Amino acid sequence: MTEGARRADAQRNIAAILAAAAECLARDPGASTSEIAKAAGVGRVTLYGHFPSRAELVDAVFVQAIATGEEALGQVDLTGDPRAALSRLIESSWQLVDHFRALLLAAQESLPPGRVRELHADPMTRVERLLERGRTQGVFRSDLPSSWLVSVMHNVMHGAAAEIQAGRITSEQAGPYINATLLAAFTPPGTEVPQ
């Protein structure tokens, strides 16, 4: 094999492993590397050559999912009334969290504490910017740091994924619940919670 052919081969294998891992982890957050290697049509040695541990593979799949999500969230119209814009952003964000629910669980179980949140830096910055615009208009509360409000959104949304996993609520209920909860949580004290 020439050097170029070897590189092309490695790239094909990495792509096949990532695609297979995304599929297997979506079906079962506990999917093993042997299962994933088999689904990718590569040997375990090849898989470990590219991803020395299961955690590194889960991390790579999660990074990819976040990138996919970022593309979708970049399309959301964040102009106009900040509350309506936040509802649209919550709706789209929730669809992503819900879609990647099993992968999120795999990541929470296998990545070091704080890593899931760290990988959400871009989506969280988008929320923070919108919150800050709404604060200047007096629509969102200014008595708490906006970084705290963003973490509340993160925790409520990821908590909803756990509620679904445990069978306490359905995917369909979660979206409206999250939206109603966060719009109220972000309302300035002394003003009315929107209907």
Next chain:
Amino acid sequence: MTEGARRADAQRNIAAILAAAAECLARDPGASTSEIAKAAGVGRVTLYGHFPSRAELVDAVFVQAIATGEEALGQVDLTGDPRAALSRLIESSWQLVDHFRALLLAAQESLPPGRVRELHADPMTRVERLLERGRTQGVFRSDLPSSWLVSVMHNVMHGAAAEIQAGRITSEQAGPYINATLLAAFTPPGTEVPQ
């Protein structure tokens, strides 16, 4: 050794292991069983005789912490204005979460998904009862299930512990932030968020 002496010996060892584990895990959520055995003054074989895995030991320490917490929460005055009562309950609950922060992290890392929440059944039932009393008085929202509101409290509070661990907020800030966030989140749509 007589049977009675053997039993007393085993009970002393279990108590020493649990106390040492609570101390070690409070200092370092990643504390190993060897460290814990050493701190308890027992051999690793003895430790594994009582707790076959690290997860089972973490679970037992967590069960004990919840029991301690339940005793404290049982003292909170939940009568009178439901909002003021909720603030008192949030304050006491947060002191406990903050106190057991490192242990909570250890539990989240080593127990199966859903187990931490399962062990919170009693404190969560207490919150739910108070929320329901407030709903009948129109002080808390009735448009979302009370079980959802309780899970929001659980997630916001445990999320705050992660925020402190990451150095983004301090313990002192967390209490008031959580209280302000939840009182707003639970306010019925169309009514004012309390100041």
